[in-house]
Amino acid sequence: MSITKKIYFQLVDTWALTKRNLLRYVRLPQLIFFSAVQPIIFLTLFNFVFGGALGHSGAAIHGKYINYLLPGIMVQVTLFGGLQTGIGLATDLNSGIISRFKSLPMSRSAVLMGRTIADMLRNIIVIGIMLVYGYILGFRFYNGAGHAIAMVGIVLLFGFAFSWVAAYFGLLTKDPETAQLAGFIVIFPLTFASAAFVPVASMAGWLQHFANNQPITFATNASRYLAVGLPDNGAIWKVLLWTLGILIIFIPLSVRTYRKRI
Amino acid sequence: MSEVLAFEVNRAAKYFGDLKALDDVSLSSKQGTIFGLLGPNGAGKTTLVNMLTTLASPTKGSLKVLGVDVVEHPDTVRNLIGLAGQFAAVDEYLTGEENLYMIGRLYHLNHKETKKRVSELLEDLRLTDAARRQVKTYSGGMRRRLDLGASLVGRPRILFLDEPTTGLDPRTRLELWEIMRELVKNGTSILLTTQYLEEADELADHIAVIDRGKLIAEGTSSQLKARLGGDVVEFEITNELQKDVAVAAVSGVATKKVTYNEDNRVISVPVGSHGSTKLTEIVRALDKAKIVPNSLSLHQPTLDDVFLNLIGAKASDVATTAAKLGKRARR
Numbered sequence: 001m002s003i004t005k006k007i008y009f010q011l012v013d014t015w016a017l018t019k020r021n022l023l024r025y026v027r028l029p030q031l032i033f034f035s036a037v038q039p040i041i042f043l044t045l046f047n048f049v050f051g052g053a054l055g056h057s058g059a060a061i062h063g064k065y066i067n068y069l070l071p072g073i074m075v076q077v078t079l080f081g082g083l084q085t086g087i088g089l090a091t092d093l094n095s096g097i098i099s100r101f102k103s104l105p106m107s108r109s110a111v112l113m114g115r116t117i118a119d120m121l122r123n124i125i126v127i128g129i130m131l132v133y134g135y136i137l138g139f140r141f142y143n144g145a146g147h148a149i150a151m152v153g154i155v156l157l158f159g160f161a162f163s164w165v166a167a168y169f170g171l172l173t174k175d176p177e178t179a180q181l182a183g184f185i186v187i188f189p190l191t192f193a194s195a196a197f198v199p200v201a202s203m204a205g206w207l208q209h210f211a212n213n214q215p216i217t218f219a220t221n222a223s224r225y226l227a228v229g230l231p232d233n234g235a236i237w238k239v240l241l242w243t244l245g246i247l248i249i250f251i252p253l254s255v256r257t258y259r260k261r262i
Numbered sequence: 263m264s265e266v267l268a269f270e271v272n273r274a275a276k277y278f279g280d281l282k283a284l285d286d287v288s289l290s291s292k293q294g295t296i297f298g299l300l301g302p303n304g305a306g307k308t309t310l311v312n313m314l315t316t317l318a319s320p321t322k323g324s325l326k327v328l329g330v331d332v333v334e335h336p337d338t339v340r341n342l343i344g345l346a347g348q349f350a351a352v353d354e355y356l357t358g359e360e361n362l363y364m365i366g367r368l369y370h371l372n373h374k375e376t377k378k379r380v381s382e383l384l385e386d387l388r389l390t391d392a393a394r395r396q397v398k399t400y401s402g403g404m405r406r407r408l409d410l411g412a413s414l415v416g417r418p419r420i421l422f423l424d425e426p427t428t429g430l431d432p433r434t435r436l437e438l439w440e441i442m443r444e445l446v447k448n449g450t451s452i453l454l455t456t457q458y459l460e461e462a463d464e465l466a467d468h469i470a471v472i473d474r475g476k477l478i479a480e481g482t483s484s485q486l487k488a489r490l491g492g493d494v495v496e497f498e499i500t501n502e503l504q505k506d507v508a509v510a511a512v513s514g515v516a517t518k519k520v521t522y523n524e525d526n527r528v529i530s531v532p533v534g535s536h537g538s539t540k541l542t543e544i545v546r547a548l549d550k551a552k553i554v555p556n557s558l559s560l561h562q563p564t565l566d567d568v569f570l571n572l573i574g575a576k577a578s579d580v581a582t583t584a585a586k587l588g589k590r591a592r593r
Contacts, residue, residue: 009370016367020353020360027355027396096349100412103315103422105340106368262317 013107017114036129039077058199071223072196078159081123083183085163086170116163151226164250171257215242268451274323283309285475298466299455306475307455344418350405354398369416403434420451484535493537497555511551
């Protein structure tokens, strides 16, 4: 098969599977609903519980904690969105539909691509809903439309990379519930021990070293710079490197695991 | 071309650690026939199907589909086969039409070809009315038909059906049988796995029996039954005194020794593999001898008989366990 034909079929396969996953979101709008409710709850709780205490500290930007908080929650919500990739793949493995796909003369990576891309597109909708709610709570972009779009783009890319991590663990565990639990165990401590909700400088000394050098901090700092103009200290490059690194490691790892699974 | 075998399994084995899911199995089937793979749960049927459909690779041995090696040229094989498994492997939230369309595109048919093929299949499988409904609203039978349809989108030359009728109601089962017969008539080869002897008997030209990863018997349905001693006609006499006359009357029809059970006055007549014709002969013979039996029935070997006969050791295990349990219950 010629290389152009191969690429063409790879696109056809990936689109067929992306469409399948998007149609599921159309048919099961509650999936998107609950994905959007989650950041709304987090924004509400954090803003009104911590906002009073943190609103006058280093966590206030332009006088409001919501400006500090929203980029952090946005990163967190895309990570939770990425979890769905792992859960969905584990569910597919148990339903027998993966066996069918594997018996077809289609690309081996298209099932995973279709899933991660669909989950990224879904994240766009969730982020959109969340931004509207953030505006109601007083969040504003202070750095222009171009930067605002770049912020959403970087967060989406980072979430896309995390989707591949979740894909790998979903295929490894083969169990939707385990995949979900494992994801929560990873996401919660990583987001709390980062600059997502509070400034790292306020944390315990030993934790600061970790918090200052982990990708979620880079992702939130990068998006804070792009959204509200807080200095990023190279976070944009760091998060892009992390994203690339995760993709380079986890795409082949996931595809290899997929090949072995029945 | 017709000399190429539909599939050919040569000393294939699949180990999962210490577990020998399949051990040194050799099988082959001609094109345009139904090959029945019979065995209980966990016998290794699905493992064999997985290897033939390129989902799993063999630990040892080689497998070919229409002359193509499954390990060396998996993509060529995938273009020749269709697979329908124990689960209806279709997407619940897509409509029947969307499911088939997706599969068609994954076979790399273009949009127009796919549309045409999908409406053909929906028509053939009587799903046209339900085509635009989500699969989650389908009945079990409709799901299986759609699943079968998905395996047919690529016009496979050989179809692998892994327990396609398990858990189906009798009507749907008959419907699927009819579809399989129709496909074979049009030149498709089928490998069918089943737990039901009746199903293999009804459909398969050739049957292989596997248990615990090993091939334990192979042949046509009648060859297998003959190995089991075949069909048995049983009847109950009203009076013990009629015994000798009755046994003498039917002995000519029997293929083996006629036996008599004193406890329930039942005479058993082994009749080989043509049970129903022999049944008529026995009725005539009894009529001639002026004996009116209380009950008369034809027993054909069941899958249980296959296993009780072919794996004697297992049967005695069952007996010992039962005896132990009985003893404990009495204490």
